Amino acid sequence: QQPVQSPQAVILREGEDAVINCSSSKALYSVHWYRQKHGEAPVFLMILLKGGEQKGHDKISASFNEKKQQSSLYLTASQLSYSGTYFCGTVNAGNNRKLIWGLGTSLAVNP
């Protein structure tokens, strides 16, 4: 029931765009996105809730297709500070008390 993230890794030049996908085989209650830099704890980016509500970040956007059980994270005009590993976490409709985390997408932004 672990969500599947794609791609596994992305290399960008500063200013380029990227899309990271997260898909689940289970009906979803919500999708969470976090970014983790090496040696640090994950940092919250965004939550997408069933029904369309979003909570999150000004410069990063995301979508949630409840029917397809998929979410995508959109990083536009990337900055060097965007580098890190991006994780999606899904809350299943059957148990909305815990997150199940994907394996992560490594993003490197070069000058």
Add this chain to the structure above:
Amino acid sequence: NAGVTQTPKFRILKIGQSMTLQCTQDMNHNYMYWYRQDPGMGLKLIYYSVGAGITDKGEVPNGYNVSRSTTEDFPLRLELAAPSQTSVYFCASTGTSRDEQFFGPGTRLTVL
């Protein structure tokens, strides 16, 4: 507001030793979680709690125990440490599952 604090930051254990990882939050959150993260991997849920006195197993609970006697504290106990428990351990808390999880800085544990 300290957020989520974890102690210790680093620890080296010998095989068979025991220890307790401490986690405290000052945000009055009901939900608390313990995760482990192996190098280059995602987070695996060990145990979680939805309130004082209530705990439940996550994906990888074997070799660990927890208790939740207060809203603030959620200690993780390792009994009979094994090399497979070498990992980085994160504690997190949240008010509800509709909100972000706040993470502690992590405990880096090595079992030799």
